[in-house]
Amino acid sequence: MATSVPEPSPKELAEAFSKTLSIASRSVHADDYINNHQAVAPPLHVSTTFRYSRNPDDLVSWNNHNPNAPYDSHIYSRDSAPNTTRFEAILSSLLGAPTLTYASGLAAFHALIVFLNPKRVAIGGGYHGCHGVLEVMHKLNGLQQLELEDPADIAQLQKGDVIHVETPLNPTGEARDLSYYRRLADEKGCYLTVDATFAPPPLMDPFQFGADIVMHSGTKYFGGHSDMLAGVLAVRPDREGEWLDGLRNERLVIGGVMGSLEGWLGVRSLRTLELRVARQSENALRLVEWLAGEVAGGKGVVAEMVDKVVHASLQPEAKEEGSWLRKQMPNGYGPVFAIWMKEEAVAKRLPSKLHLFHHATSLGGVESLIEWRAMSDQKCDKRLLRVSVGVEGWEDLKVDLIQGFNALAAGRK
Numbered sequence: 001m002a003t004s005v006p007e008p009s010p011k012e013l014a015e016a017f018s019k020t021l022s023i024a025s026r027s028v029h030a031d032d033y034i035n036n037h038q039a040v041a042p043p044l045h046v047s048t049t050f051r052y053s054r055n056p057d058d059l060v061s062w063n064n065h066n067p068n069a070p071y072d073s074h075i076y077s078r079d080s081a082p083n084t085t086r087f088e089a090i091l092s093s094l095l096g097a098p099t100l101t102y103a104s105g106l107a108a109f110h111a112l113i114v115f116l117n118p119k120r121v122a123i124g125g126g127y128h129g130c131h132g133v134l135e136v137m138h139k140l141n142g143l144q145q146l147e148l149e150d151p152a153d154i155a156q157l158q159k160g161d162v163i164h165v166e167t168p169l170n171p172t173g174e175a176r177d178l179s180y181y182r183r184l185a186d187e188k189g190c191y192l193t194v195d196a197t198f199a200p201p202p203l204m205d206p207f208q209f210g211a212d213i214v215m216h217s218g219t220k221y222f223g224g225h226s227d228m229l230a231g232v233l234a235v236r237p238d239r240e241g242e243w244l245d246g247l248r249n250e251r252l253v254i255g256g257v258m259g260s261l262e263g264w265l266g267v268r269s270l271r272t273l274e275l276r277v278a279r280q281s282e283n284a285l286r287l288v289e290w291l292a293g294e295v296a297g298g299k300g301v302v303a304e305m306v307d308k309v310v311h312a313s314l315q316p317e318a319k320e321e322g323s324w325l326r327k328q329m330p331n332g333y334g335p336v337f338a339i340w341m342k343e344e345a346v347a348k349r350l351p352s353k354l355h356l357f358h359h360a361t362s363l364g365g366v367e368s369l370i371e372w373r374a375m376s377d378q379k380c381d382k383r384l385l386r387v388s389v390g391v392e393g394w395e396d397l398k399v400d401l402i403q404g405f406n407a408l409a410a411g412r413k
C-alpha cells in the first residue's frame with residue numbers, strides 16, 4: 001500500500017528555499033509563504049487590532065490562529081502585524097537567523113541590553129547613541145561601560161557581561177576582527193553582540209564569526225531610501241526558542257515596535273537590498289581609491305586640503321590574501337568612509353560646495369550624503385567629514401567632489 005507523504009507547508013518550502021537561493025532571490029521571495037492575497041505587491045495594513053473567531057469554541061487565550069491565513073494571524077499590533085511580519089520574514093532569511101524589528105536602531109539596542117541584562121558592557125568608539133543608551137541603563141541599574149580597547153577595562157569583564165562590537169565603525173568605516181572578540185568573549189564567559197549596521201548582507205555575516213546577537217539600524221541600508229526608522233535584532237539560530245521568545249515578550253511590554261508603514265516600506269526596500277548595497281560598496285571603493293591616491297600623490301587640490309582618507313579598504317589586511325578582513329568581508333567593504341581635512345574651516349565648508357552629495361546626517365540611502373560630523377556628534381574631530389555613498393554613477397560623484405574642492409580653493413585665493 002502506497003504511503004502518502006505530507007505536502008511541505010509554505011513555511012517549510014520557504015525555509016528550504018532559504019538554504020539554496022541567493023540573497024537577491026530571497027529578498028524577493030522569502031515572504032511568499034505569508035502572501036495569501038492575489039495582489040503581487042504587499043498591501044499596507046494599518047489596523048492595530050484583529051478580529052477573533054466568531055465561533056466561541058475556537059477561542060483560545062492569546063492565540064488568534066486563522067486557518068485561512070496560517071502565517072498571517074495577529075491579535076494586536078504591539079505584538080505583531082502583517083507588514084512587520086513580512087519584513088521580519090525576509091530579514092530572517094537574509095540574516096540567516098530569526099529576526100525581530102523595533103522602532104529604531106537605538107530601540108533595538110536598548111531591547112538587547114534589557115534582555116541580556118549584563119552588569120558591564122565593553123564597547124569601543126562607534127555610534128555615540130549606543131553609549132547614550134548605556135548611560136540611561138546606568139541611571140536605572142548602575143550598568144558600567146568599559147572601554148573595549150583598554151586591557152585594564154577588559155580585565156573587569158565577568159560571566160554574563162556583554163562585549164559589543166560595532167563593525168564597520170561609525171564614522172570611519174574601518175572594520176574590526178570579530179573572531180578576536182569571539183575568543184575574548186569565550187575566555188570571559190561574555191555574550192558577543194555585533195552592530196553590523198554599516199555592513200548589511202551581502203557584505204558581512206557576523207554569525208559566521210560567532211556573534212550571539214546581531215543588531216542593525218534598519219533605518220540605514222534595509223530602509224535604503226531615507227524614509228523610515230527601524231531597528232533589527234537577529235539571534236543565533238540555536239537560541240531561537242529561548243531568546244527570540246524572550247525578546248518578543250519583552251518587546252510586547254516595553255512597546256518599542258516599528259510601525260506598519262515602516263514594515264511596508266521595509267519590504268519594498270529589501271527587494272533591492274543586494275543591488276543597492278553592491279553598487280554602493282563598489283562606488284565607495286572607487287572613490288576611496290581615487291581620493292587616497294590623490295593624497296598619496298601629494299599634488300593637486302585634493303592633496304592640498306585632505307590630510308587622510310579612512311576606510312576598511314585602506315586597512316593593511318585588505319591587501320593580504322586570507323586575512324581576517326578579507327574573510328569577514330568577502331563581498332566588498334561598507335559604503336561609508338571618512339575624509340580628514342587639514343583644517344576645520346575647510347571641512348565645514350566643503351559640503352556647501354557639492355551638488356550631488358546632500359549635507360545631512362545618516363547613511364545607507366540611495367542618495368549620497370556628506371556630513372561635517374561635528375554637526376551631530378559633538379565629540380567628533382572637527383576636521384572629519386563622513387561620506388555615505390549612494391547608488392549614483394561614481395564618476396559623477398568624483399566630478400562633484402573635484403568641483404567642490406576647486407570651488408573651495410578658488411574661494412581661498
Ligand SMILES: Cc1ncc(COP(=O)(O)O)c(C=O)c1O
Nearest residue numbers: 104105106127170197217219230
Ligand atoms: C552604527 C549605528 N548604530 C545604531 C544607530 C542608531 O540607529 P537609529 O537612528 O535607527 O536609532 C546608528 C545611527 O546612525 C548607527 O550609525
